[in-house]
Amino acid sequence: MSFDLSLITESIPKMLAGIGITFQLMFLSAVLGLILAVILLLMRISGKWYLSWPAQVHIYIFRGTPILVQIFIIYYGLPQFEFIRDSVFWPILREPFGCAVLALTLNTGAYVSEILRGGVLGVDRGVLEAGSALGLSARQKFIYLTTPIATRLALPAYSNDFISLMKATSLASTITLLDMTGIARTIVAQTFAPYEVFISLAIIYMILTWIIQKSFGRIEKYLSRYVNP
Protein backbone atom coordinates (compact mmCIF):
# COMPACT_ATOMS: atom_id res chain seq x y z
CA MET A 1 0.00 0.00 0.00
CA SER A 2 1.08 3.58 -0.48
CA PHE A 3 1.52 6.17 2.22
CA ASP A 4 0.35 9.62 1.17
CA LEU A 5 2.43 12.23 2.99
CA SER A 6 0.59 15.17 1.49
CA LEU A 7 -2.61 13.84 3.00
CA ILE A 8 -0.97 14.12 6.43
CA THR A 9 0.07 17.72 5.93
CA GLU A 10 -3.42 18.51 4.67
CA SER A 11 -5.37 16.75 7.38
CA ILE A 12 -3.41 17.92 10.44
CA PRO A 13 -4.55 21.56 10.18
CA LYS A 14 -8.11 20.38 9.64
CA MET A 15 -8.01 18.21 12.74
CA LEU A 16 -6.43 20.99 14.77
CA ALA A 17 -9.59 22.98 14.10
CA GLY A 18 -11.18 20.55 16.57
CA ILE A 19 -8.59 21.06 19.28
CA GLY A 20 -10.78 23.76 20.81
CA ILE A 21 -13.55 21.22 21.44
CA THR A 22 -11.00 18.73 22.78
CA PHE A 23 -9.65 21.35 25.20
CA GLN A 24 -13.11 22.46 26.27
CA LEU A 25 -14.13 18.87 26.99
CA MET A 26 -10.87 18.26 28.83
CA PHE A 27 -10.73 21.34 31.02
CA LEU A 28 -14.44 21.50 31.83
CA SER A 29 -14.52 17.82 32.81
CA ALA A 30 -11.26 18.10 34.71
CA VAL A 31 -12.43 21.06 36.81
CA LEU A 32 -15.94 19.75 37.41
CA GLY A 33 -14.55 16.25 37.96
CA LEU A 34 -12.09 17.52 40.54
CA ILE A 35 -14.87 19.34 42.41
CA LEU A 36 -16.97 16.16 42.30
CA ALA A 37 -13.97 14.12 43.44
CA VAL A 38 -13.42 16.33 46.49
CA ILE A 39 -17.11 16.09 47.38
CA LEU A 40 -17.03 12.29 47.00
CA LEU A 41 -13.84 12.15 49.06
CA LEU A 42 -15.33 14.21 51.89
CA MET A 43 -18.42 12.00 51.81
CA ARG A 44 -16.28 8.86 51.98
CA ILE A 45 -14.14 10.04 54.88
CA SER A 46 -17.02 11.69 56.75
CA GLY A 47 -17.48 8.58 58.88
CA LYS A 48 -21.25 8.79 58.26
CA TRP A 49 -22.68 5.81 56.41
CA TYR A 50 -25.44 7.79 54.72
CA LEU A 51 -22.79 9.97 53.07
CA SER A 52 -20.16 7.33 52.54
CA TRP A 53 -22.40 4.74 50.87
CA PRO A 54 -23.73 6.90 48.03
CA ALA A 55 -20.17 7.98 47.28
CA GLN A 56 -19.01 4.39 47.18
CA VAL A 57 -21.91 3.38 44.94
CA HIS A 58 -21.06 6.19 42.53
CA ILE A 59 -17.40 5.18 42.45
CA TYR A 60 -18.30 1.52 41.99
CA ILE A 61 -20.62 2.22 39.07
CA PHE A 62 -18.38 4.64 37.20
CA ARG A 63 -15.21 2.63 37.68
CA GLY A 64 -17.01 -0.59 36.90
CA THR A 65 -18.40 0.32 33.49
CA PRO A 66 -16.72 1.48 30.27
CA ILE A 67 -16.80 5.20 29.70
CA LEU A 68 -18.12 4.69 26.18
CA VAL A 69 -21.13 2.89 27.62
CA GLN A 70 -21.60 5.74 30.12
CA ILE A 71 -21.58 8.26 27.28
CA PHE A 72 -24.18 6.23 25.36
CA ILE A 73 -26.42 5.83 28.38
CA ILE A 74 -26.37 9.55 29.09
CA TYR A 75 -26.74 10.63 25.46
CA TYR A 76 -29.29 8.08 24.26
CA GLY A 77 -30.84 7.05 27.53
CA LEU A 78 -31.58 10.20 29.54
CA PRO A 79 -33.82 11.93 26.95
CA GLN A 80 -36.23 9.01 27.27
CA PHE A 81 -37.36 10.36 30.62
CA GLU A 82 -39.89 13.10 30.53
CA PHE A 83 -38.83 14.64 33.82
CA ILE A 84 -35.36 15.15 32.38
CA ARG A 85 -36.76 16.81 29.25
CA ASP A 86 -38.77 19.07 31.54
CA SER A 87 -35.89 19.86 33.87
CA VAL A 88 -33.62 22.90 33.90
CA PHE A 89 -30.76 20.65 32.80
CA TRP A 90 -32.41 19.82 29.50
CA PRO A 91 -30.69 22.62 27.53
CA ILE A 92 -27.38 21.05 28.56
CA LEU A 93 -28.37 17.40 28.21
CA ARG A 94 -30.04 18.02 24.86
CA GLU A 95 -26.63 18.79 23.37
CA PRO A 96 -24.01 16.11 22.75
CA PHE A 97 -21.40 18.46 24.24
CA GLY A 98 -23.26 18.64 27.55
CA CYS A 99 -23.70 14.88 27.62
CA ALA A 100 -20.02 14.30 26.92
CA VAL A 101 -18.93 16.70 29.68
CA LEU A 102 -21.37 15.11 32.10
CA ALA A 103 -20.14 11.58 31.33
CA LEU A 104 -16.48 12.55 31.51
CA THR A 105 -17.04 14.48 34.75
CA LEU A 106 -18.88 11.66 36.48
CA ASN A 107 -16.23 9.19 35.32
CA THR A 108 -13.12 11.17 36.19
CA GLY A 109 -14.70 12.28 39.47
CA ALA A 110 -14.96 8.65 40.55
CA TYR A 111 -11.35 7.87 39.69
CA VAL A 112 -9.89 11.07 41.09
CA SER A 113 -11.72 10.75 44.40
CA GLU A 114 -9.99 7.39 44.87
CA ILE A 115 -6.66 8.97 43.95
CA LEU A 116 -7.22 11.76 46.48
CA ARG A 117 -8.23 9.22 49.12
CA GLY A 118 -4.94 7.46 48.57
CA GLY A 119 -3.18 10.77 49.21
CA VAL A 120 -5.19 11.46 52.35
CA LEU A 121 -4.46 7.98 53.71
CA GLY A 122 -0.79 8.54 52.99
CA VAL A 123 -0.49 11.48 55.38
CA ASP A 124 1.64 10.49 58.36
CA ARG A 125 -0.55 9.88 61.40
CA GLY A 126 2.06 11.42 63.67
CA VAL A 127 1.82 14.75 61.86
CA LEU A 128 -1.93 14.85 62.47
CA GLU A 129 -1.44 13.87 66.11
CA ALA A 130 0.98 16.75 66.50
CA GLY A 131 -1.75 18.99 65.09
CA SER A 132 -4.26 17.63 67.61
CA ALA A 133 -1.81 18.03 70.47
CA LEU A 134 -1.35 21.69 69.51
CA GLY A 135 -5.12 22.16 69.68
CA LEU A 136 -5.97 22.31 65.98
CA SER A 137 -9.56 21.37 65.17
CA ALA A 138 -10.38 18.54 62.77
CA ARG A 139 -11.18 21.12 60.11
CA GLN A 140 -7.96 23.06 60.63
CA LYS A 141 -5.96 19.85 60.43
CA PHE A 142 -7.68 18.93 57.17
CA ILE A 143 -7.07 22.33 55.60
CA TYR A 144 -3.55 23.09 56.81
CA LEU A 145 -2.00 19.63 57.17
CA THR A 146 -3.87 16.92 55.24
CA THR A 147 -4.70 18.88 52.10
CA PRO A 148 -1.22 20.17 51.21
CA ILE A 149 0.51 16.91 52.06
CA ALA A 150 -2.08 14.71 50.34
CA THR A 151 -1.98 16.91 47.24
CA ARG A 152 1.69 16.20 46.79
CA LEU A 153 1.21 12.49 47.37
CA ALA A 154 -1.72 12.26 44.95
CA LEU A 155 -0.27 14.35 42.14
CA PRO A 156 1.61 11.66 40.16
CA ALA A 157 -1.50 9.45 40.03
CA TYR A 158 -3.65 12.47 39.25
CA SER A 159 -1.51 13.46 36.28
CA ASN A 160 -2.04 9.95 34.92
CA ASP A 161 -5.78 10.34 35.22
CA PHE A 162 -5.64 13.75 33.57
CA ILE A 163 -3.91 12.18 30.56
CA SER A 164 -6.53 9.42 30.46
CA LEU A 165 -9.22 12.07 30.54
CA MET A 166 -7.61 13.96 27.66
CA LYS A 167 -7.62 10.81 25.57
CA ALA A 168 -11.14 9.87 26.65
CA THR A 169 -12.43 13.13 25.13
CA SER A 170 -11.99 11.39 21.75
CA LEU A 171 -14.97 9.20 22.63
CA ALA A 172 -17.19 12.28 22.33
CA SER A 173 -16.83 11.85 18.58
CA THR A 174 -19.12 8.84 18.83
CA ILE A 175 -22.02 11.11 19.75
CA THR A 176 -21.53 13.44 16.78
CA LEU A 177 -19.14 15.94 18.37
CA LEU A 178 -16.53 17.31 16.01
CA ASP A 179 -13.50 17.26 18.25
CA MET A 180 -10.18 16.26 16.69
CA THR A 181 -11.20 12.62 16.46
CA GLY A 182 -14.61 13.54 15.07
CA ILE A 183 -12.96 15.59 12.32
CA ALA A 184 -10.49 12.78 11.62
CA ARG A 185 -13.35 10.36 11.13
CA THR A 186 -15.02 12.75 8.70
CA ILE A 187 -11.79 13.07 6.73
CA VAL A 188 -11.43 9.29 6.61
CA ALA A 189 -15.00 8.95 5.39
CA GLN A 190 -14.16 11.31 2.52
CA THR A 191 -10.67 10.11 1.62
CA PHE A 192 -10.75 6.41 2.53
CA ALA A 193 -7.25 6.86 3.98
CA PRO A 194 -7.55 5.73 7.61
CA TYR A 195 -3.88 4.98 7.98
CA GLU A 196 -2.47 8.45 7.29
CA VAL A 197 -5.25 10.31 9.04
CA PHE A 198 -5.38 8.33 12.25
CA ILE A 199 -1.59 8.23 12.56
CA SER A 200 -1.54 12.02 12.29
CA LEU A 201 -4.26 12.16 14.89
CA ALA A 202 -2.29 9.85 17.18
CA ILE A 203 0.75 12.11 16.86
CA ILE A 204 -1.28 15.15 17.93
CA TYR A 205 -2.54 13.30 21.01
CA MET A 206 0.98 12.20 21.83
CA ILE A 207 2.23 15.78 21.72
CA LEU A 208 -0.62 16.86 24.00
CA THR A 209 0.25 14.07 26.42
CA TRP A 210 3.87 15.17 26.41
CA ILE A 211 2.88 18.75 27.24
CA ILE A 212 0.58 17.63 30.05
CA GLN A 213 3.27 15.36 31.46
CA LYS A 214 5.86 18.14 31.45
CA SER A 215 3.46 20.57 33.12
CA PHE A 216 2.61 18.16 35.88
CA GLY A 217 6.30 17.38 36.26
CA ARG A 218 6.88 21.04 37.07
CA ILE A 219 4.03 21.20 39.57
CA GLU A 220 5.34 18.02 41.18
CA LYS A 221 8.78 19.50 41.50
CA TYR A 222 7.33 22.62 43.11
CA LEU A 223 5.18 20.67 45.57
CA SER A 224 8.14 18.45 46.48
CA ARG A 225 10.36 21.40 47.36
CA TYR A 226 10.20 20.45 51.01
CA VAL A 227 11.12 16.83 50.33
CA ASN A 228 14.13 17.51 48.11
CA PRO A 229 15.06 21.09 48.90
Next chain:
Amino acid sequence: MTNPTSDALIQMINVDKFFGEFQALTNINLEVKRGEKIVICGPSGSGKSTLIRCINRLEEHSAGRIIIDGKELTDQVKDIDAVRREVGMVFQSFNLFPHMTIVKNLMLAQQLVRKIPKAEAHKTAMHFLERVKIPEQANKYPVQLSGGQQQRVAIARALCMKPEIILFDEPTSALDPEMINEVLEVMTDLAKEGMTMICVTHEMGFARSVADRVIFMDAGEIVEEAEPEIFFNSPKSARTKAFLSQILTH
Protein backbone atom coordinates in the same frame (compact mmCIF):
# COMPACT_ATOMS: atom_id res chain seq x y z
CA MET B 1 -17.06 19.40 86.56
CA THR B 2 -14.83 20.86 89.21
CA ASN B 3 -11.72 19.55 90.78
CA PRO B 4 -12.82 17.31 93.64
CA THR B 5 -9.99 17.26 96.14
CA SER B 6 -6.56 18.60 95.47
CA ASP B 7 -4.46 21.40 94.11
CA ALA B 8 -2.77 19.06 91.65
CA LEU B 9 -2.31 20.20 88.05
CA ILE B 10 -2.91 16.70 86.72
CA GLN B 11 -5.11 14.14 88.41
CA MET B 12 -5.75 10.66 87.11
CA ILE B 13 -8.24 8.75 89.20
CA ASN B 14 -8.81 5.01 88.71
CA VAL B 15 -8.09 5.30 84.99
CA ASP B 16 -8.51 2.23 82.79
CA LYS B 17 -7.83 2.02 79.08
CA PHE B 18 -8.83 -0.79 76.75
CA PHE B 19 -7.86 -1.34 73.13
CA GLY B 20 -10.62 -3.75 72.21
CA GLU B 21 -10.14 -6.69 74.56
CA PHE B 22 -6.64 -5.69 75.55
CA GLN B 23 -6.29 -3.70 78.74
CA ALA B 24 -3.51 -1.17 78.24
CA LEU B 25 -3.94 0.69 81.55
CA THR B 26 -5.23 -0.71 84.80
CA ASN B 27 -6.40 1.47 87.66
CA ILE B 28 -3.96 4.33 87.17
CA ASN B 29 -3.87 6.86 89.98
CA LEU B 30 -1.49 9.73 89.52
CA GLU B 31 -1.24 13.27 90.79
CA VAL B 32 1.20 15.80 89.43
CA LYS B 33 1.64 19.14 91.14
CA ARG B 34 2.51 22.37 89.40
CA GLY B 35 6.22 22.44 88.64
CA GLU B 36 6.76 18.76 89.29
CA LYS B 37 8.92 16.66 86.98
CA ILE B 38 7.89 13.06 86.57
CA VAL B 39 9.83 10.41 84.69
CA ILE B 40 7.95 7.30 83.62
CA CYS B 41 9.90 4.22 82.64
CA GLY B 42 9.12 0.59 82.01
CA PRO B 43 9.44 -2.12 79.39
CA SER B 44 7.91 -1.58 75.96
CA GLY B 45 4.21 -2.27 75.93
CA SER B 46 3.87 -1.40 79.59
CA GLY B 47 1.41 1.41 78.87
CA LYS B 48 3.62 4.40 79.59
CA SER B 49 3.00 6.08 76.23
CA THR B 50 -0.69 5.30 76.47
CA LEU B 51 -0.78 6.94 79.90
CA ILE B 52 0.59 10.27 78.73
CA ARG B 53 -1.42 10.14 75.50
CA CYS B 54 -4.56 9.92 77.65
CA ILE B 55 -3.59 13.17 79.36
CA ASN B 56 -4.08 15.20 76.18
CA ARG B 57 -6.71 12.89 74.77
CA LEU B 58 -4.75 11.44 71.89
CA GLU B 59 -6.19 8.30 73.45
CA GLU B 60 -9.56 8.23 75.11
CA HIS B 61 -9.57 6.62 78.54
CA SER B 62 -12.18 3.90 79.04
CA ALA B 63 -12.95 4.44 82.72
CA GLY B 64 -11.97 6.68 85.61
CA ARG B 65 -11.40 10.43 85.59
CA ILE B 66 -8.67 12.69 84.25
CA ILE B 67 -8.65 16.28 85.46
CA ILE B 68 -6.18 18.83 84.12
CA ASP B 69 -5.95 22.12 86.00
CA GLY B 70 -9.52 21.75 87.20
CA LYS B 71 -10.89 20.79 83.77
CA GLU B 72 -12.15 17.26 83.42
CA LEU B 73 -11.57 15.44 80.14
CA THR B 74 -14.98 14.48 78.82
CA ASP B 75 -16.35 13.80 75.36
CA GLN B 76 -17.03 17.49 74.95
CA VAL B 77 -14.84 18.88 72.18
CA LYS B 78 -14.55 22.17 73.99
CA ASP B 79 -13.16 20.52 77.12
CA ILE B 80 -10.64 18.59 75.04
CA ASP B 81 -9.57 21.77 73.24
CA ALA B 82 -9.26 23.62 76.53
CA VAL B 83 -6.99 20.91 77.91
CA ARG B 84 -4.91 20.67 74.74
CA ARG B 85 -4.23 24.38 74.88
CA GLU B 86 -2.53 23.86 78.25
CA VAL B 87 -0.73 20.64 77.50
CA GLY B 88 2.18 20.55 75.09
CA MET B 89 3.50 17.31 73.67
CA VAL B 90 6.81 16.20 72.21
CA PHE B 91 6.81 12.97 70.22
CA GLN B 92 9.40 10.27 69.67
CA SER B 93 9.41 10.86 65.92
CA PHE B 94 9.31 14.70 66.16
CA ASN B 95 6.21 14.96 63.93
CA LEU B 96 7.08 18.34 62.52
CA PHE B 97 4.85 19.54 59.68
CA PRO B 98 7.01 18.50 56.73
CA HIS B 99 5.56 20.98 54.24
CA MET B 100 6.22 24.06 56.35
CA THR B 101 9.43 25.83 57.20
CA ILE B 102 10.66 25.63 60.77
CA VAL B 103 9.35 29.05 61.70
CA LYS B 104 5.96 28.29 60.11
CA ASN B 105 5.85 25.08 62.14
CA LEU B 106 6.11 27.24 65.24
CA MET B 107 3.60 29.85 64.07
CA LEU B 108 0.73 27.71 62.77
CA ALA B 109 -0.99 26.76 66.02
CA GLN B 110 -0.31 30.15 67.58
CA GLN B 111 -2.23 31.78 64.75
CA LEU B 112 -4.99 29.19 64.36
CA VAL B 113 -5.59 28.19 67.98
CA ARG B 114 -4.47 31.19 70.00
CA LYS B 115 -5.49 33.69 67.28
CA ILE B 116 -2.22 35.54 67.69
CA PRO B 117 -1.41 38.02 64.89
CA LYS B 118 1.24 36.91 62.42
CA ALA B 119 3.95 39.36 63.44
CA GLU B 120 3.65 38.47 67.09
CA ALA B 121 3.54 34.75 66.35
CA HIS B 122 6.73 35.16 64.34
CA LYS B 123 8.40 36.99 67.20
CA THR B 124 7.42 34.30 69.67
CA ALA B 125 8.61 31.61 67.27
CA MET B 126 12.02 33.25 66.88
CA HIS B 127 12.27 33.73 70.63
CA PHE B 128 11.84 30.01 71.28
CA LEU B 129 14.11 29.04 68.38
CA GLU B 130 16.79 31.15 70.10
CA ARG B 131 16.10 29.28 73.30
CA VAL B 132 16.66 25.90 71.69
CA LYS B 133 19.70 27.44 69.98
CA ILE B 134 18.78 27.07 66.32
CA PRO B 135 17.41 30.44 65.15
CA GLU B 136 19.53 30.16 61.99
CA GLN B 137 17.41 27.22 60.80
CA ALA B 138 14.17 29.22 60.82
CA ASN B 139 13.59 29.20 57.09
CA LYS B 140 14.62 25.64 56.35
CA TYR B 141 12.32 22.67 55.98
CA PRO B 142 12.30 19.92 58.65
CA VAL B 143 13.95 17.39 56.33
CA GLN B 144 17.02 19.63 56.14
CA LEU B 145 17.64 19.38 59.90
CA SER B 146 19.28 16.64 61.92
CA GLY B 147 17.16 14.55 64.25
CA GLY B 148 18.39 16.41 67.31
CA GLN B 149 17.62 19.75 65.71
CA GLN B 150 14.16 18.58 64.66
CA GLN B 151 13.40 17.47 68.18
CA ARG B 152 14.51 20.82 69.58
CA VAL B 153 12.20 22.51 67.06
CA ALA B 154 9.39 20.24 68.27
CA ILE B 155 10.06 21.37 71.85
CA ALA B 156 10.09 25.01 70.75
CA ARG B 157 6.83 24.46 68.88
CA ALA B 158 5.20 23.17 72.07
CA LEU B 159 6.62 26.10 74.08
CA CYS B 160 5.19 28.67 71.65
CA MET B 161 1.74 27.72 72.91
CA LYS B 162 2.79 28.71 76.47
CA PRO B 163 1.60 25.40 77.93
CA GLU B 164 1.28 24.66 81.64
CA ILE B 165 2.52 21.12 81.15
CA ILE B 166 4.72 19.39 78.59
CA LEU B 167 4.48 15.69 77.91
CA PHE B 168 7.52 13.98 76.41
CA ASP B 169 6.94 10.63 74.73
CA GLU B 170 10.38 9.01 74.45
CA PRO B 171 11.88 12.19 73.00
CA THR B 172 15.36 10.76 72.51
CA SER B 173 14.56 7.20 71.43
CA ALA B 174 14.65 7.96 67.71
CA LEU B 175 17.87 9.97 67.90
CA ASP B 176 21.41 9.03 67.00
CA PRO B 177 23.46 8.78 70.21
CA GLU B 178 25.47 11.94 69.57
CA MET B 179 22.30 14.00 69.40
CA ILE B 180 20.67 12.83 72.59
CA ASN B 181 22.49 15.28 74.83
CA GLU B 182 21.51 18.42 72.95
CA VAL B 183 17.85 17.47 73.45
CA LEU B 184 18.30 16.48 77.09
CA GLU B 185 20.03 19.82 77.77
CA VAL B 186 17.01 21.72 76.47
CA MET B 187 14.74 19.56 78.60
CA THR B 188 16.91 20.08 81.69
CA ASP B 189 16.82 23.86 81.16
CA LEU B 190 13.04 23.72 80.94
CA ALA B 191 12.89 21.73 84.16
CA LYS B 192 15.05 24.31 85.93
CA GLU B 193 12.65 27.04 84.88
CA GLY B 194 9.84 25.25 86.69
CA MET B 195 7.93 23.72 83.80
CA THR B 196 5.65 20.86 84.81
CA MET B 197 6.89 17.85 82.87
CA ILE B 198 6.02 14.23 82.40
CA CYS B 199 8.69 12.34 80.49
CA VAL B 200 8.51 8.82 79.23
CA THR B 201 12.18 8.05 78.80
CA HIS B 202 14.90 5.51 79.38
CA GLU B 203 17.51 8.18 79.97
CA MET B 204 18.21 7.26 83.57
CA GLY B 205 20.86 9.94 83.98
CA PHE B 206 18.21 12.52 83.13
CA ALA B 207 15.76 10.86 85.53
CA ARG B 208 18.31 10.96 88.34
CA SER B 209 19.22 14.60 87.91
CA VAL B 210 15.88 16.14 86.97
CA ALA B 211 12.95 14.04 88.17
CA ASP B 212 11.11 14.73 91.40
CA ARG B 213 9.56 11.30 91.10
CA VAL B 214 10.23 8.25 88.98
CA ILE B 215 7.38 5.97 88.08
CA PHE B 216 7.88 2.40 86.95
CA MET B 217 5.14 0.81 84.88
CA ASP B 218 4.65 -2.77 83.82
CA ALA B 219 1.69 -4.49 82.16
CA GLY B 220 -0.45 -1.36 82.30
CA GLU B 221 0.00 -0.73 86.00
CA ILE B 222 2.03 1.67 88.08
CA VAL B 223 4.29 -0.73 89.93
CA GLU B 224 6.49 1.65 91.81
CA GLU B 225 6.70 5.37 92.41
CA ALA B 226 9.53 7.03 94.31
CA GLU B 227 12.07 9.82 94.41
CA PRO B 228 15.02 9.05 92.12
CA GLU B 229 17.44 8.40 94.99
CA ILE B 230 15.19 5.77 96.49
CA PHE B 231 14.01 4.46 93.14
CA PHE B 232 17.48 3.72 91.83
CA ASN B 233 19.20 2.70 95.06
CA SER B 234 16.58 0.67 96.85
CA PRO B 235 13.66 -0.28 94.60
CA LYS B 236 11.02 -2.28 96.39
CA SER B 237 9.44 -4.38 93.69
CA ALA B 238 11.15 -7.35 92.08
CA ARG B 239 9.90 -6.23 88.66
CA THR B 240 11.53 -2.83 89.09
CA LYS B 241 14.79 -4.44 90.15
CA ALA B 242 14.77 -6.75 87.14
CA PHE B 243 14.06 -3.84 84.80
CA LEU B 244 16.72 -1.60 86.31
CA SER B 245 19.34 -4.30 86.20
CA GLN B 246 18.65 -4.75 82.50
CA ILE B 247 18.80 -1.13 81.44
CA LEU B 248 21.61 -0.04 83.75
CA THR B 249 24.09 -2.81 83.02
CA HIS B 250 24.38 -2.78 79.27
